[in-house]
Amino acid sequence: MSRPPVTVDDLLRQTRARLRDAGLPTAALDARLLVAHALGWSPVRLVADGASTPDPAALSAVEALTARRLAGEPVGRILGRREFHGLDLHLGPDTLEPRPDTEILVDAALAAVRRGAVPGAAADGEGLLLVDVGTGTGAIALAMLAALPKARAVAVDLSAGALAVAAANAERLGLADRLDARLGSYLDQVFEPVTMVLSNPPYIESDAIAGLDREVRDHDPRLALDGGPDGLDAYRALGPAAYARLLPGGTIGLEIGSGQASAVGDGLAAAGFVDIRTILDLAGHDRVVMAVKPAADTGR
Known part of the structure; x- marks a missing residue:
């Protein structure tokens, strides 16, 4: 039978x-x-x-x-795409796979804009020029642009492959006319004053990468993971660079790793930022540090 x-x-x-x-x-x-x-x-x-x-x-x-x-290959890598903040984003071998933790950074940045905490930026994003440093798939910048129909963004990445993926995602989502993709390190290619700097930088300690879960270790690009010996290399560069580019009253928002809130906050304070606060993720772990450049620039 x-x-x-x-x-x-x-x-x-x-x-x-x-x-x-x-x-x-x-x-x-x-x-x-x-x-x-x-x-x-x-x-x-x-x-x-x-x-x-x-x-x-x-x-x-x-x-x-x-x-x-x-x-051990992640589903997102197998499918070649990942949903982030309601957007369907294509991935590439040079991009980090965006994860829900980074949505906390986007939500915090959107809340700052909508409550009028970013000078010159209206609730719909008019007047807002943000920079997404280490953009990867474009996740942070594109989520901000999708939620704020009059905002503009500069997406920066050191990887040409990642930047091409971000530009393609922007085109497919109908956001390309408000996204300026630039190849470069940190904010070296950002010359105009901006109102917000956001980043999910590499923050894993170099020696800890070998011990990561295989879905991350074997499939995410090392460039997007390796934060140097103590995991803080990117933050040391971003604080002073963002302070120099931000208009007075502008905001910086950074995703961080476990146990890094104090060191990142101290670095931002040393760069001149004020109103430094830490935002927790759903598991109660430190996840995002936000800070503001003083409205009266002290000339640092």
Whole structure:
């Protein structure tokens, strides 16, 4: 007696079980995303058409994608895209995979604009020129532009490959006319005065990278991870450079690693910034440091 054909529901259950047996905590979500991608379907269609029978090519595609996930490749890398702050962003080998923790920086920056804490910037972003340093996929800059329809942004990255991905994401999302992509280190290619500087810089200690989870260690570019011997190299450069570019009253916002809030805050204070505050992530860990250039510039 022949066995009944495998349905999409069967395929989803089997994939989920394989990922769960491998100890992956997001097995259910990963399975939905991988199967949907292999079929070329939306996740919603998986529910609506779960009784249908996938063709052999789709079965082979699911097997190949599942094997990559079981080998430790992140789902975002497998799909070549990642959602960030409601935006569908394409990834590249030279980009960090944007993560929810960085949305906290975006939300804090948006809140500052909307409550009128950024001089010259209206609630819709008019008058705001922000810089996203180490832009990668363009995640921070593009999320800000999507939320603030009259804002403008400069996206800077040391990697030409990453900058090309950011520019392509901006074009695909209809935001390219308000994004200026520049190849360079930190703020070296930003010559005009700006009202906000944002960054998720590399902040992992060099010697700690080998001990990172393999999904990060083996798939995110080292340039986007390595913060030097103590993880603080980028912050030492960003504080004084941002102070020099920001208009009086302008804001800097930086994502940080665990245990770095005090050192980063002290560095910003030494550069001349005031109103320094730390914002926690959902797990209660220090995640973002925000600061303001004094409205009356002291001439540092």
